[in-house]
Amino acid sequence: MEAGAQDHIVRFENVQKSYDGETLVVKNFNIDIDRGEFLTMLGPSGSGKTTCLMMLAGFEPATHGEIYLNGQPINNVPPHKRGIGMVFQNYALFPHMTVAENLAFPLKVRGMSKADSDAKVKRALEMVRLPQFGGRRPAQLSGGQQQRVAVARALVFEPDLVLMDEPLGALDKNLREEMQFEIKHIHESLGVSVVYVTHDQSEALTMSNRIAVFNDGIVQQLAAPEVLYEQPENSFVAQFIGENNKLSGTVTAVDGETAQVTLKSTGDKVAALAVNCGGKGDETLLSIRPERIIIGDENAPNKMSGKVVELIYLGDHIRCRMEVGDSNEFIVKVPNSHAHAALKVGEVTPVGWVTEDCRALDMI
Amino acid sequence: MSDTTAQSGPMLAADGTPLKVSLARALRRQKLRALMLIAPLFLFIVITFLAPIGDMLFRSVENAIVPDTLPETVAVLADWDASSEEAPGEDVFTALHADLLIAAEEKTHTRLGSRLNYEMPGISSLFRKSGRKVDDMTPGNYKEQFIAIDKDWGNVDVWRTIKRFSGDYTAGYFLASIDAKIGHDGFEFVDEDQRIYLFLLWRTIVLSVAITLTCTILGYPVAWILANLPLRYSNLLMILVLLPFWTSLLVRTSAWIVLLQQQGVINDTLVAIGLVDDLNRLELMHNQTGTIIAMTHILLPFMILPLYSVMKTVSPSYVRAAKSLGANDWTAFWKVYFPNTVPGIGAGAVLVFILAIGYYITPELVGGTSGIFISNRIAYHISSSLNWGLAAALGVVLLSMILILYWVYDKIVGIDNVKLG
C-alpha cells in the first residue's frame, strides 16, 4: 500500500464485475475518494452505478480487483462490519417500526444504552427537521419526510462514509431541489464522505465536489463539475453534461494545441482545441456549448453561415435553433440584450466561435 | 373548501337536496347493476349451499317428530307430574293407543322409537313391539294391555323421557354433543366411560394446532426460497409445490398409507439401513403420528402460498438496509425480515388450521382410532347411525368453536394483519 492512501477513504483498484459470467457490467473501475468529499456517480441507466455502490457496501462481490476502505481491503468483510451508512432509492425504512425505532435500530444492534440512543435519535431527527415525527410509522410520512428519515438513519450511527443511491429519484422537482440543498448542508456540517448516485446531471452539478461520469461500465471522466462542463474529455461527456452542439469533420492538421478541421457537410475549414481527436486524417466531433456561439458578427473567427429555424423566448435569453451544415439541431443561446438585434425565423446569419471554446473530440 | 365548510348543516347539492342523498341516488343504479352481476352466483350459493346447511343445522334443535307422532299423548301427558314415582294413568294410555294406531298405519312409530332411543336406550324396541300389536288391542283398560305387551310401559323413566322430549325443540342434541344430558336432576355430564365428544373436540384442536405448527416450520423456508430464487427456478419449484393439487386427495392419502404402514416403504428402508429392528417396526400409521404426517403434507401448500405471496412483497432492500446499519444475518432476519412476513404466517395459519379442524378423509384413512377427528364422528352419525340431529349439533359446536378461535386470533394478532399478498 502506497503512502498517503490514508487520505483516501475509498479506493477502487481495477475492479470488474460480471453478473452472468458473459458480460462485464463494470469493466475497469479505478477511483480514489477523498475523506470528506462529496463524490457523485453520474451516468445513464444501466451503466453500472448501483453495481459499484453495492460492491462498496458489500452486497455484491467484485468479480476482479480490490476495494479499499480506510486503506484496508474489504472484499472479505461482510456488509454489517463495514460501517457504511446507506440511503436506498426506495428509502427501505422498516415498515413495522416507528420512525424513532428505525433510527434507533443501528444504535441498538451496536449495543448502545437506551438513554444514549434516545439522545442520538432525538438529535438526528432535529438535524433533518422532523423532531415531532418520532412516533409515526414510515407509511404515515410524505415522500420527502421519508427521505429525510432515511438520511437521518444512515447518519445516526456516525459513519465516515455514506452511500446514497438515487435518494431523490421519487420526489417531484421542487422537493428534490429543496432536499438537494439539505443533503448538501448536512454533508458540509458533518464532514462525512458521501458517494452519491444519480442520473440527473443538474443534481450532480449542484451537489458534488467531483463527478464520475459513467458509461458502458467505465468512468468516462472524473472531475469537478465546472471542469466536466467546460473541458469535457470526450464526446460522451460533452453530450451527457449540459447542452452541446456537435459538428463532425476531418482533422487536416494538428498544430500544438490547435487542430484544423474540415467540416464534413459544408467543407468549411475551422480551428478547434485538439483534445481527443487523434492526428491528421482522423474523424472528429467538434463540441461547442450553445452560449459560446457568436451570432450575427461578420468578423467572428471560425465563421460559418446558419439559418434560423425556430426561436423560443425564455425571458433572460432566446433559444435559437439553427440549420448549420447538415445539422438542424444547432442551438444558440442569445442573451436578451440590446446588443443583439432581433432574429427572425428563416433569416440567414453568420455564426462563429473562439477557437478555445470549441473542442475537437472523439467520434462516438 | 372553506366556503362550503363555513355554512352550517349538511352539504347541499345544487338542487338543494343533501349531498349524501343525491350521491346515494346517483350510485344506486351502479350498485343495482353490480348486484345483478353477482346475483346468479348468490342464488346458486343460497340454494345449493346456505339453505341445505341451514336446514341441516336446524336439525340440531328440531324435535317435531315427538309431538307430531304422539299429538294426543303429549297433550294429556302435560298434566302428569314427572316427579311422581308412578306411571301415568289410564287417560294417557288411551291417548297413546289412539296415537299409535295412526302411527303404526303410517309406519312412523319406528322413527319415533329411534329418536327417543338416543335419549334412553331400549325405547326403540318398545315402540316397535307395541306398534305391531296395537291393532289387536281391545277397547278399554289400555294401561294394562300396554304393560302386558312390554312391562317397560310401566317404567316411570320411559314416561319422563317422553315428557321431557315432547316439545317442538330440544337442547338434547347439543347436550349430547358436549357429553352432557338433562337427567332427572337437571344438567349433568354423562358417565365418565361414555364421554367422547369433548375429548374428541380437544384432540381435534390439539392435532390441528400441531399440524399448523409443522406446516409453518416446514413451509417457511420453502416459501423463502420460492420468493428469492430467480424466476426460472422459482417457477419450477412452484409447480412442485402445486403438484399435489393435481392428484386426488384420496390418492395422496393412499400413497401415505403405502409409505407409513408397518410393512411400508419407510419402515422397510429404516430396517434395511439398520436404524430400526425388524421386530420393532415403527407404528407410523393408525395413530396420531399418521394423521399429523399425512395432513401436514396435504395442507402444506396452503401455508406456502400465502407466505410466498407476502414474502414477494417484502423488498430485499429491507434486509440490505438492516445489514448496512450493522445488523448481522440473524438480527437482520429476525428483527426486520421476519416481522414483515408475520401477516403471511397469520394467513397461512388461519387457512391451515381451519382446513385441518374440519378434515375428514385423511384422519379416517390413516388416523386409526387415536388419530380421528370430530368430523369423523359427524360423518359416522350422518351415514351410519343416522342420528342427524347429533351430527348437526356437533357441526354447530365445531363451527362456533372456529368462530371463537377466529375472534381470539383477531384479538391477539389482529385480522388486519393477515395478508394473502
Ligand SMILES: Nc1ncnc2c1ncn2[C@@H]1O[C@H](COP(=O)(O)OP(=O)(O)OP(=O)(O)O)[C@@H](O)[C@H]1O
Ligand atoms: N442482480 C443482477 N443480476 C444480473 N444483472 C444485473 C443485476 N443487477 C444489475 N444488473 C445489470 O447490470 C447492469 C448495470 O446495472 P446497475 O443497476 O448497476 O445500473 P445503474 O447504473 O444503477 O442504472 P440505473 O440508473 O437505472 O439505476 C444492467 O445492465 C443490469 O441489467
Ligand SMILES: [Mg+2]
Ligand atoms: Mg441504479
